[in-house]
Amino acid sequence: MKIFDINGKANNQFKITDGDRLWVEENFRWLKDVFGYPNKLEQQVLLNEKFFPATFGSPIVDADDVVDDLCVLFGISRDTVNCEVTADLRSVQDVPHQVEGKSFVCEADLTPGAYRIFVSRGLLNSRDLLTYNLIYEFIRIRLTESDLEFDVGGDDTGLFIYLAGIYYGFGVLLAGNLLHPQVNTNHWEIKWNHGAVMPTSVMAFSLATYANLTGEDDPAWKDDLAPDFQKMFADAISYLREHPNNLYDPMEVKSNELFNEANDHFDNNELEAAIAALQKILFITNDDVMRADVFNNMGYYYMRKKNYAMGISNFRKALALGPEFGYANDNLGYALIVTGDLEEGKVYLDKAIASGNSDIAYTFRNLALYYQRKKAFDLAEEFFQKSFGQHSSVDLLEFHYAEFLLEQGDTAKARTYFMKSADKAEHEATDRLHELGWM
CATH class of the missing domain: 1.25.40.10 (Tetratricopeptide repeat domain)
Incomplete structure (x- = not known):
């Protein structure tokens, strides 16, 4: 089931349709049945030295450092994950290019116990974009480790992976990913793919629903959201307060x-x-x-x-x-x-x-x-x-x-x-x- 007009123009006004709300709540209900309620005592993962010591401990951007940190955060054995960096035209400085269709950026081969993540060398130009992409792949790995069928094809799979990431405590980072400027260090604009793009209103409602599942409507981590997104999140919280669901018991x-x-x-x-x-x-x-x-x-x-x-x-x-x-x-x-x-x-x-x-x-x-x-x-x-x-x-x-x-x-x-x-x-x-x- 494809939802959302993912090509719709973004704005800072919170608005959620009945269909979008139903999709979010049905998937959160399923995640709750599988994993239980989120632990409200656990902190949201942030892109800093506390959560990514190996990543921030090196002066250069290294995919293996990010993988080291994500293995710890997701509880995945490091021995089961191998990361390989590959090159293409985007790795060549000062060469503009155009790609028709979906271009390769970062993707994992989901063989349990022998995961292989392939990373485009161009991602090494940005620690943040590299980390966002690897988080997305690690969510897929974590779901695979839990023996869950999540690949339903089309945009729904990518959108569900965002929801699962929110459930795993990566909501603040994933929200930041939607707003992150995608420009490389050589000033060529790069349109990296991060799976299906989730509209900001749906992201705000998903985060509000996650907060609701922890029994909170004023979570401390809201201050870590981007300033222009905080208002939308607050509106989503207010909307849930006025129109509650029955997810939280x-x-x-x-x-x-x-x-x-x-x-x-x-x-x-x-x-x-x-x-x-x-x-x-x-x-x-x-x-x-x-x-x-x-x-x-x-x-x-x-x-x-x-x-x-x-x-x-x-x-x-x-x-x-x-x-x-x-x-x-x-x-x-x-x-x-x-x-x-x-x-x-x-x-x-x-x-x-x-x-x-x-x-x-x-x-x-x-x-x-x-x-x-x-x-x-x-x-x-x-x-x-x-x-x-x-x-x-x-x-x-x-x-x-x-x-x-x-x-x-x-x-x-x-x-x-x-x-x-x-x-x-x-x-x-x-x-x-x-x-x-x-x-």
């Missing part, structure tokens, strides 16, 4: 805050406090998805306290609300296996795999435990190695592998893995090391 936000609080308690091994925070959510939400998440996490925290009966009870409550909930199936399978109900536990592991929404590294660990208890030690070893092979952090993986090695009589290697588990602040490993007299 205070109770839903409170539930998310309690969920995050519980995670923080868990990270500090404060399991009782984590459970207490989750229990509060059950009194303020009737949303089945949120309640299923609460029961699943409560079950997990009880299980880590070795209260398997309460853990199993909560996992079953989660599955009563969502039978295809992969994580709850996986966790219930694990709890049943460690308490001796091997075959029923295996049934739930199979359901977790079939759901397609579980973490396969955890499932492999749980299958290893199943085969270990079945005395099928070769298969147990195979699945432990499959879990390690996912190269992701898996709770208690090292601990359980250490117990497996101990059962095989390899005490030296078992001690090594108990120590690795203890280094992850897993109290089960610390307790076991003390019990064995190894700490």
Whole structure:
């Protein structure tokens, strides 16, 4: 669906059509469902030394420096991104030129784990334009890393990428990109492409909607917007105040805050406090998805306290609300296996795999435990190695592998893995090391 008259004449008057508003709000609703509410405590990313230390730490403009900074900001492993600078006529000084159709500027090959970004050498004439273009490509990479289908073809894809960038906290920079003068250092005007151009009124409304999702209508970051854009943003905020939407739900936000609080308690091994925070959510939400998440996490925290009966009870409550909930199936399978109900536990592991929404590294660990208890030690070893092979952090993986090695009589290697588990602040490993007299 193409929206907006992107060739329309720009002005400083805020005006949003019903169709444009619907498009923005529907896409923000989808982003909220996928990523949750934006964190109002997080700062908007600005083009300065604080957020781009490598970029500003060099006297010359270097694409790799910008990529270094953006990998940190977007949480992308630097080893998975390669940047290549290419030359064309725009790289030759004092040579005017004309390009028919869309010219190459900056584009990423979105192969997961092996991203390649191709940058026109002419972009190195402007640190700002280089950074804006790379931000656009990193938004595409971040969406790809999240396994989201976003390329619908035409202008809609570029416009959605702008919205996703706002959601990721790059709204101030993207707004600046729309207003940035596109002139190179040799005074030749360069019309760089940044994807589909979003009209300033739609950008203002999108930023106002983002602010609304954080529960604020006077965000501190508004002062970082361009002076001539601040009035339009203020008008968009006023418009939303007079014509509110239903995207922001205070109770839903409170539930998310309690969920995050519980995670923080868990990270500090404060399991009782984590459970207490989750229990509060059950009194303020009737949303089945949120309640299923609460029961699943409560079950997990009880299980880590070795209260398997309460853990199993909560996992079953989660599955009563969502039978295809992969994580709850996986966790219930694990709890049943460690308490001796091997075959029923295996049934739930199979359901977790079939759901397609579980973490396969955890499932492999749980299958290893199943085969270990079945005395099928070769298969147990195979699945432990499959879990390690996912190269992701898996709770208690090292601990359980250490117990497996101990059962095989390899005490030296078992001690090594108990120590690795203890280094992850897993109290089960610390307790076991003390019990064995190894700490």
